[in-house]
Amino acid sequence: MSSSGVISLQNPKPFLKWVGGKTQLISEIAQLINKIISEKKKKFSYIEPFVGGGAILFHILNQFDKIDNIVINDINYNLVNAYREIQTNYLELIDLLLDIETQYYLLNTVEEKQKFYLAKREVFNSINNYSTEKVALLLLLNKTCFNGLYRVNKKGKFNVPFGKYKKPNICDKDNLISVHHYLQKVKILNGDFQETLNYINKDTIFYLDPPYKPIKLTSSFTSYSEHNFDDQEQIRLKEFCDEIHRQGNYFILSNSDVKNYDSSNNFFDELYKQYNIKRVKARRNINSKGDKRGEIFELLITNF
Incomplete structure (x- = not known):
């Protein structure tokens, strides 16, 4: 409580630790969002179909006053609750x-x-x-x-x-008090990512952080729900991105770079060849063996 009697809120941050959290990529993603907003000079809606721990969401809520219509979704029932x-x-x-x-x-x-x-x-x-x-x-x-x-x-x-x-x-x-306050302006969905297309307004930015494609066979050890996000799901997600693009809206997609362990693997390079693919350094901290953690590349794919 401040001296004026008004509750002073801290900047909200993720209330859960979440594997695949985007804390390290926030500045890269924020720059991309800022690029759209500064060039177009208008208000945007923001949709996040795989919200997870919400690192990007909370950064958006803190920093961008030109984003006013925010929708988040996740298939994980317990997380959404x-x-x-x-x-x-x-x-x-x-x-x-x-x-x-x-x-x-x-x-x-x-x-x-x-x-x-x-x-x-x-x-x-x-x-x-x-x-x-x-x-x-x-x-x-x-x-x-x-x-x-x-x-x-x-x-x-x-x-x-x-x-x-x-x-x-x-x-x-x-933090929970702050998160509560900031979530008042957010619509929260629990379903398939495809359903978020129903919430597109005229000018919408999507940030997509799906379950990552395993970069090697032994890395697929975690399941966030009973649903398996396999290659067919990755292809369905690409078609979802095509629809966002067709409607004249913007998307930023992050995913693993399968070339980290197999330089001949062109899965994403072929799948998203019509879009912009940027490789960015990231650090993996989830391996149980300390020497297996470290810097690798991840992908940021955009249609602008």
Whole structure:
């Protein structure tokens, strides 16, 4: 609270750790969006069909006042429910998280914390309906699981092991309040990316961050939902980009660069040959082996 009695909000940031988060590519993507806005000098709608952790979304909400109609979507039901809960019922969620955090901090040993984690994971997987409790448990698991992964088995059950963090920030109250405030201007969808075409206005910018194509066979270890995003889905996404382009709108797409491990693999170069393909350096931090993390290239593909 400021001296004037007005609540001062921090800049919102992702409330979940999310594999494939775009924090490192924000400046590149922001420059591309800024290029469109500065050249056209008009207001734009913004649609993000694979919102994930929302790093780009929150940057947009912080920085771009010429974007006023914002739509986000994800196929991950639990993730979308978290966004909706923070948008509409954040105070009850914060109360639950503070209670869970207090319980967790009172535990003295790693073994006690792991037991607590596994018990909460079981409860999370047993709740089949949408509830504030399930969202609170999602945030707990995300902050205390191994590497902040979100991974489910074929039955859709969360199965990531415990992460052994000493004092994770389970309830980031100030950020949740800020995220709640900024989400008031956002429409939140839960479905197939194709359905977001229904929300195009005259001038729309899409940012597309789909499940990445594995850059080698052993890297396809994570499933964010029961749905598999295979090569046919990548081709369907390209056709989706064609439709955005046909309607006179703009898209920015990020994906893996399969040439990192196979220089002869032209999958994306052929698929998007009519568009602009830029290779940018990024760092992968999700490998369990430290020496396998490091700098690689990713793709930014645009129709401008």
